[in-house]
Amino acid sequence: MLKEERQHSILNEVELHNRVLLTDLADKLNVSVDTVRRDVKELDEENMLIKVHGGAVSLGFTNHAPQRNNVYALDKKIIIAKKAISLLRNNSVILIDGGTTCLELAKLLPTNLKLTCFTLSLPVAMELLRKPNVETIFIGGALSKDSQMAMGPSTIHALSDIKVDYSFIGTGYVDPEFGLTEFDWDVVQTKKAVINASKKTVLLCISEKLNSQHRFKTCHLNVINTMITELEPWDAKLEAFKNLNIQIL
Amino acid sequence: MLKEERQHSILNEVELHNRVLLTDLADKLNVSVDTVRRDVKELDEENMLIKVHGGAVSLGFTNHAPQRNNVYALDKKIIIAKKAISLLRNNSVILIDGGTTCLELAKLLPTNLKLTCFTLSLPVAMELLRKPNVETIFIGGALSKDSQMAMGPSTIHALSDIKVDYSFIGTGYVDPEFGLTEFDWDVVQTKKAVINASKKTVLLCISEKLNSQHRFKTCHLNVINTMITELEPWDAKLEAFKNLNIQIL
DNA sequence: TTTAAACTTGCAAAAAACTGCAATTTGATT
DNA sequence: AATCAAATTGCAGTTTTTTGCAAGTTTAAA
Structure with a gap:
């Protein structure tokens, strides 16, 4: 008997009776309790059922629906997103970039805020x-697999309007x-086009990224508002950024 | 025995019993287990079945779908999507519309098929x-909240290229x-633009929608290929569509 | 608190999967 | 028809996965 079959049976049994004992399953499926235990553990990890001492219960039986987000430094990004939102007024026209910080901004936008909102990022969109009160316009173009964003020439051209x-x-x-x-x-080319398409540009950036660099340059900091x-x-890490004529929040 | 023939047998067996063992297949088809394994691996990559340790299970059988989608008539849509996929060749350039049937098509695209693929739909994208072998280009524009698709003038304009x-x-x-x-x-305006942007148009449609109508017309059926x-x-419900000079799958 | 059942961990045997390679078949081209 | 390149297939050696068992620990119910 295939493992998949066995797990399928286990799921059926759990859905049917809402609860099962490992020993009953082992008996019914003609395998050792250890095997059933391992199966149930896997199914639990896949959120198909909930493992309990001695058995398993069905998902519907409890109110467990954890869609866990595994975002690095999520709490910091939430702080940043809230600060960004304070800049917004009703009927603002804004553009939101990709990345997890910008995604957090999109998630936390107040539902009563009226906005027209452009974006290049699939998850943000x-x-x-x-x-309900945001009109969303997606800037088209070739999509990058890892960043899930539109970028490249046609995106840059669309941004020029x-x-x-x-x-x-x-x-x-x-x-x-x-x-x-x-x-x-x-990414650099596209970000340049984004900056060109904005009256004011706001950089969202967790402190881990301060004082780091890589090979291609998007822009100097004085382009950022x-x-x-x-x-x-007043944090010391921001000292070096304070001479640069940019607003720091 | 031809490879094609053998894989067809494997598919039949899987559809019939929902599960198969590689050893049984090898025995039945008089080839080595390695050959069967390679066949099953290919079929898995084409999303015709799901390879598991020791054998294979049919698509509908899997418990490995973490979020069980609640799509109406999903099984029908899977059949339609598979038929649609049979039209595709390597390096085809295609456009996939929104809607759950088209989404199913996107999901079931073989991982080894090279495509350039345009779409207006966020979930499809x-x-x-x-x-890995699909280059995706999103046609930008204002997004509709309920259909999660780009539509309207700017989308139509982008399609004209x-x-x-x-x-x-x-x-x-x-x-x-x-x-x-x-x-x-x-929706009608946007679909018209999609049809204009295609050498050939393929309509994906579950039988429940046959012989129904509403207030705005996208096109006559003779525009569909x-x-x-x-x-x-040979189903009787298709009788009325057979005089229309369109290919019916 | 006691105690049996359930859990964890490590291990080993068997089954299955993967890898590289060589023999064979297939197909296209001259 | 001859020949070369590519695809297919089976095999052998190695690695991974699965499974049951045993020893020690934890849990939960009386």
Whole structure:
């Protein structure tokens, strides 16, 4: 008997009776209790049922629906997103870049805030669609598999027709002297076009990225109007950024 | 025995019993287990079945779908998607519309098939990004909240620059006399632009939608090159569509 | 608190999967 | 028809996965 068959049977049994004992399953399926235990453990890890001492119960029986987000430094990004939201007014026209910080911004947008919102990022667009008072426009183009964003020539061309009030962008690396830098050339080109399409550009950036750099340069920091980190404004790590004529939140 | 023939037998066996052991197949087909294993691996990559340790299970049988989708008539849509996939060749340039049937098509695209793929639909784009050999281009524009698709003037304009080999579209309603109709005016305009951007248009349509109509007309059926339903070609429900000079799968 | 059942961990045997290679078949081209 | 390149297939050696068992620990119910 295939493992898949066995697990399928286990799921059926759990759905049918809402609860099962490992010993009963082992008996019914003609395998050792250890095997059943391992199966149930796997199914539990796949969120198909919930393992309990001595057996398993069905998902519907409890109120467990954990879609766990595994975002690095999520708490910091939430702080940043909230600060960014404080810049927004009703009927602003904004652009939201990709990356997990910008995604957090999209998630946390107040439902009563009226916005017109451009984006290049598939996940951000998904979130924006859930906001009843946000009109979402996706900037088309070739999609990058790892960043799930539109980028490249046709995206850059589409951006040339746009001028938004604020754009919120992330960056791979930022340094007070070298400015914003990236690992990837396409990303740099696209971010440049985003900045060009904005009256004001807001950089969202967790403190881990401060004072780091890589091979391709997006822009110098003086092109940025506002930089938002999770740090308090008087934090020492921000010292080097304070001479640069940019607003720091 | 030809490879093609053998793989066909394997598929039959899987569909019939929901599960098979590699050893049984090797025995039955008089080839080595390695050969069967390679066949099953290929079929798995083409999303015709799911390879598991020791054998294979049919698509509908899997417990490995963490979030069980609650799509109406999913099994029918899977049949339709498989038929649609049989039209595709390496290096085809295609466009995939929104809707759950088209989404299923995107999900089931073989991982080894090289495609350039345009789409207007956020969920479809998400799926396409998971295919290593598919280059995905999103047609930008204002996003509709309920259909999660780009539509409207800017989308239509972007489509005017494109001519794909095949477009796969869904429809709200279809009738042999009135053709494709929709509830929504914007949708109709966008679908017209999609059809214009295609050398050949393929309609994906579950049988429930046959012989139904609504207020806005996308096009007459003679504009469609191929219509795919889950029905067998000789099904009586398809009778009225057979005079229309369209290929029916 | 006691105690039997359930769990964890490590291990070993068997089954299955993967890898590289060589023999064979297939197909296209001259 | 001859020949070469590519695909297919089976085999042998190695690695991984699965499974049951045993020894020690934890859990939960009386």
